[in-house]
Amino acid sequence: MSHSQEEEHHHVHIIGYGSHTLVYAGLLVLTGLTVAAAGIDVGSLNLPIAMLIASMKAGLVLAYFMHVKYEKTYLQALILGSTFFMFVVFCLTFADYLTR
Amino acid sequence: MSSIAEQHTAENQEELFHFDHHHTDYEGAKLGVWLFLFTELVLFGGMFLALFAYGTGEYATDFHAAGKNLNVFKGAGNTLVLLTSSLTMVYAITALQKGSKFWSLVHIAITIILAMTFMVIKYFEWSAKFEHHLFPAKIGFLEAKYGQSDLKRAYSAEFAESGMSLAEFNKVKVDVNGNPMPDGVTAEEAKKYTHHRYTRGQVIFFGMYFTMTGLHGFHVLIGVALLLWMFWGVLRETITAENFGYLENVGLYWHLVDLIWIYLFPLFYLVA
């Protein structure tokens, strides 16, 4: 048998309409927040704040719309790990650009 | 121990090795799609890397000034369109899982319509840019239609010498050879001077803008094709409440498209 894992065929986790709508509302709020925040100039904090809000939106989409909150641990670990990798590569590239 | 050649006549037939063709591995397909999403993330990540490298360094003010050319309303509008399409996407999956083929089809259809709306808004945005002579320098047919691109030259030395602020510098009109419009010209003559001047950082900003939103738009179009395929599948009931893996996986792709826009929006439209 090529199937080596257990059968989770019929264990389907359905997220309801209500939950989705709630997440959507959160996304709308955060979008409004980021547009409003863009109107306030805090100098060098502008970019980090915008990225923070964007990441919160991304987190909501990942966790609920993309079902990651309910996925198996190994998949969550792989997603986090890959994102971490990209982040480190970014930081190392900035080791050059910020010190020129 | 029996030899290999004899093993295929094993008494216990159940022990025979066989290739399981009928069992689609739901979890495995999902893992495969996630791995593909990682590659997309890294693909766009490379461009975000370039964008950050330029925009947080010497070109910070240039990006700030160039961002004023972008329409926040269209950008925010597109954000809302994509977020809503993500919602209708998960509605479609939930509907199918709960057994409602009709509502699933409705939500997939709305998702497709919203995706096309996104592309339409994008089309108007880009056309507006082209009309203002903002397009990548080498595109022949755009040059033929709208005149020479303002992004063909980067006026950094002139900017440094001019002593003006970036906003003032951008407003000064030049002719096709880059000579600034002198004071006191007649309205007729002023028409020859229809171009603006942009510094290096601003040229990069627009270059990155077209490339990244262009690649993103390309992915939206692919998403539309996939969604049409899903519509067909749900309609013909090859995708059902028991066998919804395809729809869910296309949904994952669609959410990625949304995710990328979630980052594109503040970095281009809100940088001003």
Added chain:
Amino acid sequence: MSYAVNKPYYEDQAVVLADIYETMAEAGKTNKFFNFLAWLHTWVLSTDHKRIGILYLISMLAFFAVGISLGFTIRLELLWPGEQFISATVYNSVFTLHGVIMIFLFVIPGIPAVFGNFFLPIHIGAADVQFPRLNLASWYMFMGGALMAAMSLFVGYGANGVEWVAPDGGWTFYAPYSTTANTNVSMAVFAAFILGFSSIFTGLNFVTTIHRMRHPKQKWMQMPLFVWALYGTAWIQVLATPVIGITLALIIVERAFGIGIFDATLGGDPVLYQHMFWIYSHPAVYVMVIPGMGVVSEIIATFSQRTIFGYTSMVLSMIGIAFVGYFVWAHHMFTSGMSEASVAIFSFLTFFVAVPTAVKVFNWLATLYKGSIQLDPPMIWGLSFVFLFSIGGFTGLALGMVNTDIHVHDTYYVVGHFHYTMFGGGGVAIIAALHYWFPKMFGRMYNFTVAHVGWGFFFVGFNTLYGSMLIVGLQGMPRRYHDYLPQFTDLHQIGTVGAVIMITGLIITFGNLLIALFGGDKAEQNPWGGKTLEWEECPTPPVLINFYKKPRLDHGPYDYEGEWV
């Protein structure tokens, strides 16, 4: 589908073929040509992982032969200073193509595409990979990319008075030359883009297969080290290759649309290209080498008839190499104009990658200790890997250290270094794997004496050629130079003589295998006494679905001394 359970996999499409022949006979078309086409289809349209592995093997060896010929052309041109028989432009294109072919069409697909495809499912007790059709698509993309690369050599030649169209800026395609040159850069770079996707899909397939299709009794820490090597490599393929994808796409966009991203006059930064290029291309060298390390682990354990020493540390070091390898890329860029701070950071990080590699070398040596060593051809090639790759690694230290690197950067020292690691490492591992698994794949055995002679020529020639490069590089000979100062002549000539000897060795080696393929003795079930699943439980050669009975898996992959490892 119906299949015969007891036929070798390369004959098992006979059932399908019989149907096709019958249909053709009814239609009145029964000549040899149509028969041949039908037979060809059962290979070219096959989703069987073993056949796909063979397809890769044939195409890759053909590209390798082309690459070797190009390399030999370089060596002939370098026999004396000045132009011998090709002009500078042609010479530049020769080494560009040599790099592109060897890297993208030989070593990077390398072991995963051939032996990974062939043996990964067997090692984990599965019938195929997770996505067999995607697997075939990977091979199609591989061939498509190769075709496009070939086309870039001559498309547009002569049109508009253009004299030379083949790309000539080196396989690294640095901006701004690549964004402005009047050659077929876009086509060549798009070929590399397609090849990148071929690699990505192979990696995606392997990660999923290893996660989902293992025999229930085979836990993660009971997989053969070859499988672990493929797993680590597959992750690098998935996470790093898209970066070169976007970099190359940006080259094409830059050439076509002039967006300015790498163009300094428009505000771009050419060093950004280098960053983005090497963010992939450094992990890529681990794609070339880690599978080889997996093969060497298998070979050394089998030919010492001993459990591999330190299985856990072997797994961790493999992951460690893959992990650290992501963070060292800018050691290719010390002289590019980066900030001094980042130069220091990357030099520091580069030294870390030597640590897990050393762990592996020590573990291999410890495995050999008190083992019952058989110096059969796979073993001698496997041991050569350890020796040659170690030399490559040691020469890398001078490159990782900034104060020495600025003297040897872009000299033949670098060329020697990467040939020791990529050819003496990755290439030798491919040959070792071929000798190890040849009897299993084809059911035939080759002549050991001839194989040893071939190895001898190769080993002597290789060290002569690349050792001379290390020296002439230290003396100041720059790389990618068509002409050179007279003082370097002797060493270049020694190098070319080495090349002749080495190529003789390669011809003997591959000739030996080719002869064995058609006329060699029938191979035994388990000629080497290996303990992984392909030797005991899978027939020689394998049947279409790999096993007759569900694999028993009552011992570990290195259970030579009765331990479960």
